[in-house]
Amino acid sequence: MASSKSSIPTEWDFPRLRTSFFFQNEQHPLEFFDVKFYPYNPPGAPPIFAATSKKHVVICRLSQPPDKETNPCEVIQVIRDDDSAKNCSSCWSKNPETGRAWLCIAGNDAKVKIYDVKEGKLVNTLVGHGAGINDLATSPANPLIIASASEDTTVRIWSLATAHAQQPCLCLLGGEGHAWDLLSVAWHDTGRYVLSAGHDQVINMWAIPELPEQHVEVPIIIHYPHFSSSEVHSGLVDCVAFYGDLILSRACHEDVIVLWRIEGFSSDDPVPTPDDAPTTYDPAKQTRSGWTPTLSPDRPVHFTRLLQFHTPECGAQFFMRFRMFHAPGRHPILAFANAKSKTFFWDMSRFLGYAAYMESLRDAQAARQAAPPAKPPWLVVKRAKKGDAASSLRGGADKDSMVSASPDPDPGLWYDSKTLAHWAELYSMSSSHVMVEPHKTVATALDGAFVGRQVGWSPGGEWCVVVGNANRALIYQRWAGGLPADEA
Numbered sequence: 003m004a005s006s007k008s009s010i011p012t013e014w015d016f017p018r019l020r021t022s023f024f025f026q027n028e029q030h031p032l033e034f035f036d037v038k039f040y041p042y043n044p045p046g047a048p049p050i051f052a053a054t055s056k057k058h059v060v061i062c063r064l065s066q067p068p069d070k071e072t073n074p075c076e077v078i079q080v081i082r083d084d085d086s087a088k089n090c091s092s093c094w095s096k097n098p099e100t101g102r103a104w105l106c107i108a109g110n111d112a113k114v115k116i117y118d119v120k121e122g123k124l125v126n127t128l129v130g131h132g133a134g135i136n137d138l139a140t141s142p143a144n145p146l147i148i149a150s151a152s153e154d155t156t157v158r159i160w161s162l163a164t165a166h167a168q169q170p171c172l173c174l175l176g177g178e179g180h181a182w183d184l185l186s187v188a189w190h191d192t193g194r195y196v197l198s199a200g201h202d203q204v205i206n207m208w209a210i211p212e213l214p215e216q217h218v219e220v221p222i223i224i225h226y227p228h229f230s231s232s233e234v235h236s237g238l239v240d241c242v243a244f245y246g247d248l249i250l251s252r253a254c255h256e257d258v259i260v261l262w263r264i265e266g267f268s269s270d271d272p273v274p275t276p277d278d279a280p281t282t283y284d285p286a287k288q289t290r291s292g293w294t295p296t297l298s299p300d301r302p303v304h305f306t307r308l309l310q311f312h313t314p315e316c317g318a319q320f321f322m323r324f325r326m327f328h329a330p331g332r333h334p335i336l337a338f339a340n341a342k343s344k345t346f347f348w349d350m351s352r353f354l355g356y357a358a359y360m361e362s363l364r365d366a367q368a369a370r371q372a373a374p375p376a377k378p379p380w381l382v383v384k385r386a387k388k389g390d391a392a393s394s395l396r397g398g399a400d401k402d403s404m405v406s407a408s409p410d411p412d413p414g415l416w417y418d419s420k421t422l423a424h425w426a427e428l429y430s431m432s433s434s435h436v437m438v439e440p441h442k443t444v445a446t447a448l449d450g451a452f453v454g455r456q457v458g459w460s461p462g463g464e465w466c467v468v469v470g471n472a473n474r475a476l477i478y479q480r481w482a483g484g485l486p487a488d489e490a
Contacts, residue, residue, distance in 0.1 A: 012486050013333050014380050016347050016442040017466045017478030023075050025053070025060050025473045032058065034469035035090040035321065037458035040103055042096055042145060049460035050078070052105055052119075053469050056088040059107055061119055064465050066482070075477055081122050087111035090321070093138040095145050095162055104162070106148055108135035114150055114160065128160050130171050136185045136200075136321075143193025147172075147213065151187035155180040157198050157208070158221075165216055172213045177225030178281070179206050185321065188243045194273045197249065199239035203232045205251055207264065209274045226279035229264050231289035231305060241323040245334070245350075248308065252338075254320035258437055259338060261309040266293035309353075312437035315342040325457035332463050339454020339468045343447070345476065346440035352380060356429030363416065374416045380441075384420040446476060 025032060036054040043050065053060045061079035083089060089109035095116070096104055103119040112135060114128035133153035141147035146162040159173035166172065175196065182202035189196055199205045206227035213222075235253030242251045245261065247269050252259045280290040291304040316322060324338040334350040355378055362375045377383075426432075427439050446452060455470045464485070466478040 013351075014349065014378075015480055015486070016335070016349070017337075017480045018482075019345075019444055019446065019476060020479040020482075021073055021075060021477050022446070022448070023053075023062065023467075023475040023477055025055075025058070025077075025475075032056070032473040033471045034060075034455060034473070034475060036092050036323075036456045037467050037469040037475065038092050038094055039458050039460050039465075039467075040094050041140075041461050042094070042103070043461070045462070049462075049465055050103075051458055051460070051465075051467055052092055052094070053467070053475050054089055054092040054107055055473075056090070056109065058082055059089070059092065059105060059117075061105075064460070064477070074479070079119055079122055081105070081107075081117050081119075083107070083115070085111060085113075085115075087113065091136060091138045093140040093148055095140055095148060098146060098163060106138055106140075108138050108150060110134035112152065112154075114138065114148070116162065126162070128170050130158055131156070133183075136183065137187045139187050139189050141189050141193040142191050143189075147193065149187045149189065149196055151184035151198055151200070153183040155182065155184060155200075157184065157187055157196060159196075159210065159213070161213070163215075166218075169218055169221070171221045172218065173210065173222040173224065175206075175208045175224045175227070177223070179208075179225075179227050179230070180204055185238065185240045186242045186323070190244045190269060191246075192269050195244070195269070197242045197244065198227075199242040199251060201238045203235060203238060203253070204230060205232075205234055205239055205242055205249070206230045207249075207267075209276075209279070211273075211276065224276055224279075226276070226281050228274055228279045228292040229267070229290070229304075230280075231291075233288045234260060234262060234305065234307075238320060240320045243324070243326060245326055245328060250324065250326060250336070252313070252322070252324060254316075254322075255318070257313050257316055259311040259313055259324055259336070260307060261311070262305055262307045264291060264293055264305050265303050266291070307434040309431060309434060310437050311336065311338075311346075311348055312439050313338050313340055313346060315340045315344065317341050319453055322454060323456045325459055327459035327463045327466070329461065329463060335459075335463065335466075337457045337459070337466055337468070339452070339457060339470065339476070341451060341453045343445060343452040345444045345446070345454065345457075345468055345478070347442040347444075348438070349380075349441050352429050352441060353431050356381070356425060357431065367416070381425060383417065384424050444478070448472070448474070452476070 032055040034053045040050040048065045059081040063076045087109040089107045092107045105117050108114045112131040116126040118125050131152040135150050135152050137151040139149045150158050156176035160170045184200035186199045196208045207229040209228045237253040237255045239253045248263050289304040294302045319341045326336045328334045336348040339345045453471045454468050458467045468476040
């Protein structure tokens with residue numbers, strides 16, 4: 003395994019701040035609210051992202067320049083919305099006939115506008131919501147299917163296919179789902195489940211029926227979500243996402259991102275029908291689930307918290323969104339930017355790596371090995387200060403190890419309590435109530451506090467872009483020396 007200090011790129015490397023992109027515009031003070039990378043380029047093509055503000059969308063291309071001084075970011079298109087809308091969300095699609103990139107944007111005018119990115123021209127407008135739209139997401143299973151989350155408390159599933167031109171709304175998720183403005187919507191990788199969340203503190207998961215391929219006069223209406231809970235968070239939920247079959251969510255004022263699972267849910271099972279959704283309305287029942295196991299009917303477990311990621315210094319800000327990079331063969335990386343110019347990263351592979359190493363330490367101690375097994379390079383040993391108790395106990399022992407005569411397997415006999423506590427703070431999965439500290443924090447020196455609104459990852463994970471206030475985007479790069487080789 004290559005060291006993170008080596009010039010050889012490694013999967014364990016975190017992104018490094020490469021540059022700060024600043025869009026100047028005198029007419030409209032900008033705050034970028036959303037950033038999305040175009041997901042349909044062939045492998046190896048330069049990544050392209052769209053940063054969305056109230057009146058503009060800035061389309062940029064990233065490339066690896068020959069030297070560190072050259073800006074890797076090139077503005078290739080600026081889309082100006084001359085309407086009265088204040089846009090805050092976007093998602094990508096593509097023309098089914100020509101394959102050219104389409105960008106969908108939405109905001110407080112309740113419309114979804116589709117632009118041909120190459121020409122910068124409006125090609126279609128989707129109308130149907132009764133209030134502003136706060137989030138858009140494209141189905142991973144079909145680039146022509148998008149979801150919109152609105153302040154009218156509903157989610158609409160739209161089709162951009164030619165067959166649905168007369169009635170593009172195929173499905174409406176509403177009824178007993180939400181009671182207040184929606185802020186976030188997310189697709190499962192299968193394209194058969196949708197998450198929604200917002201001001202009412204409720205997180206819903208909806209099972210999406212097979213969508214019609216031909217024209218329909220009336221959209222399918224789903225009245226009840228298959229899972230609904232206001233117990234995961236204690237405030238408005240402004241970001242929710244799938245991580246495989248697990249769920250990530252964040253609420254304002256809590257300073258945490260929660261990883262949790264719906265008990266009994268598996269995407270390998272058949273997709274339930276609308277009739278399978280729990281429909282009993284009980285104001286005292288904060289969680290309803292169509293997947294609750296029947297092993298304990300008296301005390302059913304609807305969901306389980308797994309981890310909490312600490313995101314300090316967010317203050318009273320909301321509409322702050324994390325993003326998980328998750329691609330086959332690459333480490334999953336969670337990224338989030340706070341309201342004090344800091345970006346946080348967590349490598350999900352390190353949790354499993356830590357657990358495996360601690361187990362190997364116990365096995366080595368039980369076998370009375372003279373030294374601990376080889377330590378992963380990202381596990382940093384806390385050096386004891388000269389003269390303190392830990393230092394005097396170790397005497398002439400190696401700085402990283404200490405031979406123990408005890409028959410009990412105890413990693414603490416090789417590493418001092420400060421080191422073990424530091425590792426547990428970053429990598430332990432033993433308690434769902436403990437806030438896991440970021441694996442890497444990047445503090446950015448900017449004029450005034452930078453408030454991160456959204457994180458975007460390039461499809462291959464080489465680039466991470468954070469957008470927010472002050473017309474600014476922070477551009478992070480991984481593997482500047484080239485992509486890492488596949489690692490075990």
